[in-house]
Amino acid sequence: GDFPIETDTIVIGAGPGGYVAAIRAAQLGQKVTIVERNTVGGVCLNVGCIPSKALIAAGHRYETAKHSADFGIMAENVTVDFSKVQQWKASVVKKLTGGVEGLLKGNKVEIAYGEAYFVDGNSLRVIGESSSQTYNFKNAIIATGSRPIELPAFKYSKRVLNSTGALALDEIPEKVVVIGGGVIGLELGGAYANFGTQVTVIEGADDILLGFEKQMTALVKRNMKNKGVEFYTKASAKGVEETENGVVVTFEVNGEEKKVEADYLFVMVGRRPNTDEMGLEQIGVKMSDRGIIDIDKQCRTNISNIYAIGDIVPGPQLAHKASYEAKIAAEAIAGHASEIDYLGIPAVVFSEPELASVGYTEKQAKEDGIDIVAAKFPFAANGRALSLDSTDGFMKLITRKEDGIVIGAQIAGASASDMISELSLAIEAGMTAEDIAMTIHAHPTLGEITMETAEVAVGHPIHIL
């Protein structure tokens, strides 16, 4: 056998959970090894957040280039070279993953390429392509992420694709069917709709984007319908038949069976945790029957020197949640008192318009019996939104009635993804609506919408009646 390598903290998985944990642990003086079986950056940088946003941005450019006549811009014969779009997407991914690798090395984190398998509570094996190596560790942080769920009736193939396949198409399809009206389905469906693909969305629930308010999702639905996207809600997908150059998808809606032809079927029905086949049961790590690992407020599993973060623990499967937990876990190992508090974690949909939410919604606050003020302000009353021709949308601010403290916010509108951070900060810092109303926001900016919504909350808005 080989000689085991001794390390303080071993991190398994180099996604936005794992690589952040490794860097933070190294900053705190630990000898750190990170194990990755694939590419540094995880799902997020390689086949998730980043490439999807690159594709969405390209589709958006194409779409707006064609529709800028209101600005006096006449662009005729705008065309897409999709292989160049893909090249550009790949170049963004490469820059970022290369950057992360450089950061790990710069922080003296050892990168061990291979598949991690736990031997016991203090050692694991990294099985590489041609060799394997044992590592002894004092603490471990599991950050192995998730993979697309595969439905038995919809096995992945050349024409039945998960998000990874959908991101990698080499030409713009004429028609796609998307099973799943969640964030990933609508983001990728929306991107292809902008490139001119005819998109059909099949969703089992009674609305798309469950978890976001209907007032918000209605804007997205209207925008997508205007681009020819068809929605079937309360619909159930039954099966798929592959033809020579496409698919026929069968689904049921209102007790009626329908068939629709397409070039591809995208199956985007959720993701399952990568917690199987790595020895976790043998060493006794406690998890749910769905494979989600139980953790305490410091991301510690039931085994006191083993931590878990990101898509494999309870809560929303989001990159920034993984990175947040990463910092908590690394600090907990270093003996700090850091604890997780999820109230300030934003959720964003990169749709048109963008949707973003943080903290309480009006409904959740009422369910929890909190006495609130819900203030609303439309994008249409903001000068910057007008000059951008982005007047679709609104902001809603949820404050506690007794003291005006901000406990939540929802935004539907251009740049909602960027604007939500100010409200995360407000929640994190325990600010009141008055604090935001009296913060000077540059003019003319979309950020003024935040100030104005806060003015509505305290009862004296300037720019609406």
Ligand code: FAD
């Ligand atoms: P991952 O990023 O999944 O990384 C886990 C890593 O562990 C992988 O690199 C994997 O190879 C490695 N690994 C697993 N098992 C082993 C093993 N046994 N040994 C060694 N290595 C192993 N989130 C957002 O916040 N914003 C977005 O805009 C967004 N867009 C998305 C778009 C798409 C199409 C998809 C699919 C996801 C998107 N997400 C987005 C979700 C986001 O990608 C995940 O929440 C995030 O990547 C989770 O990070 P993680 O570190 O937990 O795991």
